[in-house]
Amino acid sequence: MRIDIITVLPELLKSPFEASILKRAIDKGLVEVHLHNLRDYTDNSYNQVDDYQFGGGAGMVMMIEPIDKCISELKSQRNYDEVIYMTPDGSTLNQRMANSLSLLENIIVLCGHYKGVDQRVRDMFITKEISIGDYVLSGGELGAAVLCDTVIRLLPGVLNDETSALTDSFQDGLLAPPVYTRPAEYKGVKVPEILLSGNFGKIEEWREEKALEQTQKLRPDLLQ
Numbered sequence: 001m002r003i004d005i006i007t008v009l010p011e012l013l014k015s016p017f018e019a020s021i022l023k024r025a026i027d028k029g030l031v032e033v034h035l036h037n038l039r040d041y042t043d044n045s046y047n048q049v050d051d052y053q054f055g056g057g058a059g060m061v062m063m064i065e066p067i068d069k070c071i072s073e074l075k076s077q078r079n080y081d082e083v084i085y086m087t088p089d090g091s092t093l094n095q096r097m098a099n100s101l102s103l104l105e106n107i108i109v110l111c112g113h114y115k116g117v118d119q120r121v122r123d124m125f126i127t128k129e130i131s132i133g134d135y136v137l138s139g140g141e142l143g144a145a146v147l148c149d150t151v152i153r154l155l156p157g158v159l160n161d162e163t164s165a166l167t168d169s170f171q172d173g174l175l176a177p178p179v180y181t182r183p184a185e186y187k188g189v190k191v192p193e194i195l196l197s198g199n200f201g202k203i204e205e206w207r208e209e210k211a212l213e214q215t216q217k218l219r220p221d222l223l224q
Helices: 009-018 018-026 066-075 095-101 119-124 142-151 200-216
Strands: 002-007 033-039 050-052 060-062 082-092 106-111 128-131
Touching: 002 009, 002 066, 002 128, 002 142, 009 018, 009 033, 009 142, 018 033, 066 106, 066 119, 082 119, 095 142, 106 142, 128 142
Parallel strands: 002 033, 002 106, 082 106, 082 128
Antiparallel strands: 050 060
């Protein structure tokens, strides 16, 4: 998989890809992540990427020309499955969407800023709009990092145990059940006996039951 991220703040996005699982995925050649500074595609002396909005109103708007130049250059080099725009009014990112995106080969992620992008960018270039929640961030960079993390960890070979991702919360529409590790007893609180029994059939039944209980308690909306 190749992910090209278009941003006005590439330095904000570097650290997530220089540590932990994401770095390991890049080092193993399982994914390529390329950051593109939108200011490199301007032709004005101030490298300006935003301007006042027509009709007046507070807030600046990202201009179409540098975005067009960047996306067009990338598209001249390869075909892209999706051109994604990170925006608060996009479809909310969920596990099903992450699963679907992890099957793609090449994607572009455009990080919004200010009051957003010129609407013509959305009309002409964007194929999918994604939000990470019903709130507003200073820009799309942190949302892009979240998107990349949830997608890259699903790629074959990224996690040491590939079955781990299949048992995460939301994969089967439920939250994950409680998990325990050593010691078996700590300050008088014991691990459920069933988990120590070695009866894997019963353990799986217990986990399914607890997953349903967790979901009913914490996220009943998932069961509707």
